[in-house]
Amino acid sequence: MKKWSTRAATALLAAVCLSAGAPAFAETQVDDGYDYTRFADDNITLNVYNWGEYISDGSEDTLDVVAEFEALTGIRVNYTTFDTNESLYAKLKSGGGAYDVIIPSDYMIGKMANEGMLEELDFSNIPNYDKYIGDAYKNQSYDPENKYSVPYMWGLVCVIYNTTMVDEGDTSTGWGILWDEKYAGQILMFNNSRDAFAIAGKMLGGSLNPSSVDEVEASAEKLKQQKSVVQAYVMDEIFDKMGGGEAAVAPYYVGDGITMMDDNPDLAMYLPGEGTNIYIDAMCIPKGARNKEAAEMFINFMCETQIALANVEAICYSTPHTAALELLDEEMRDNEFMYPDDDYLALCETMSVLPDEINSAMDAAWSSVRSYDATGNAWIMPLLLVVMLALAIFGFVRKAIRRRKRDY
């Protein structure tokens, strides 16, 4: 889901090229039955908005997917990237951009669909959806009738740890390792309310989608307990901190974890026994898209087997595309973290859309978690009062002295 680090992505690409020997296609093979050239003379520009470093972009001898699409269809693509679901949402909500194709994650798709921000897709223009996308990734809770989205990639949240600093036996404690006093000051945590509360929810044996404000409060209590052992709340700084041995344990996304393991052989990962968050990023068309049919053509193109294969080889996330999975290099396909067995997947949950009241309760609780200090912050308030008082008195006294001087 979240691809932040350019450095990481380059390393990833390098690793994949070495291991899989990714072939560079001169020309993509597409299904004959689909008319990709019908807009060739219409001078159309498609605005595509995707996660950063989340497509095969032609670097390091991979296939340049966007260029292939342009060459095939005669449609120009204006490809831009975002870094969080929330910034994508804020941009669309404020009317800041006219996009034709966007690739948000599960809960954000649900939220946008609820608010009428997405167009219903015409699946007759996207035949590859029925042909290739695995049934397990269809009709998810965020889009129960699968009207708005076509899955692009998926993945899991795992625990990454440094084998030189963590006892192998502790990995059986699941998420509990992130609360373990033994590793106080060496634990990193998500700096993102939704992800942090998901872990706390799983810890408490509940769901990662809190159903009431009380559940949010309970998770917030759990997170406050954790605070004394947490070294820092981070997102992409995790690459540096885990890579450099600055921290011992951290939760993160499997795809990025694989990148980190390539950089630092001391790192390993495991999937917590309690189950984890499975996320799906899917392609959607926002309301008001100017070229809906061309956008559907782009989505269909992204689901062409060779294109999907090129993408998954380039970015190392898990693919919902059945034919691409078949063709994938065995080493990647058998990776237990990228494609875990069905028993484990049954324990995983996607994030669903939360009602507004729970979202704002979560944000408020999150900022109180982050500004919470178990060792006492109480002195700060009186200190400020004293400082302000002193300033005021100083001002008065000075004025009084000056007045007296002037009177002389």
Add this chain to the structure above:
Amino acid sequence: MIKNKSLASPYIVWSVVFTAVPLAIVIYFAFTDKNGAFTLKNIMDIGQYTSVFVRSIVLAVIATAVCLVLAFPLSFMLSRMRASRQSMMLMLIMLPMWMNFLLRTYAWMTLLERNGLINRFLGLFGIGPFNLINTSGAVVLGMVYNYLPYMILPLYTIMTKIDPSVIEAAQDLGAGNLRVVTKVLIPLSMDGITTGITMVFVPSISTFIISRMLGGGSNLLIGDLIELQFLGNSYNYNLGSAMSLMLMVIVLLCMSFTTADSEEMEAMV
């Protein structure tokens, strides 16, 4: 004096479009709810974040004070140097500012870490490791490091204008070093001091990236809080605007204090 005021019109248009209008929008959002109806709820909701506001103010005040204490003697020394040396020293002070702000803060992160350069260096002598990063001290350090030039420059500019003979006269009349500083130097450079204070305090109180990188995300400041409203889960831009408004009021208060001060001082001198 150029009488033709129309020359200023591009700037006026600029400031209306990019300052006045956005400001009005912020104020509008701060006092309305999601449906656009008038409400005070946003302002009242800020109450639960008092500790964050207090921490921001305290850290910004400390950073400003440290900057002032560091910059004052340095600027004085600078202003008394030979002209050629002055420009070289000034360039040295400006040099770090040529680098990207984020990069500089990132560099501090690798310096302060538990396995960072400082702790490794101290480790050679068997001292430490110390817990340097992820503390409020690290946040203040980041502020001081990044904003120190903004204190030095106005101080230096005003101090070059102080005639050395004024200082000599004070000394001839029997004033000691301390008296020269408090009775001559400080009053004469008051304008620079107030400009410097504003230029350091304002960015310090609204920063969010420094606290995230050096504070480990647990030293939440007002800037982080506002960011959270816009890029967090709930996308509550009304509350975010109310917080921004509050921040602006704090800054305004600070500026009114400092500018009034300098006028008084001028009247006195």
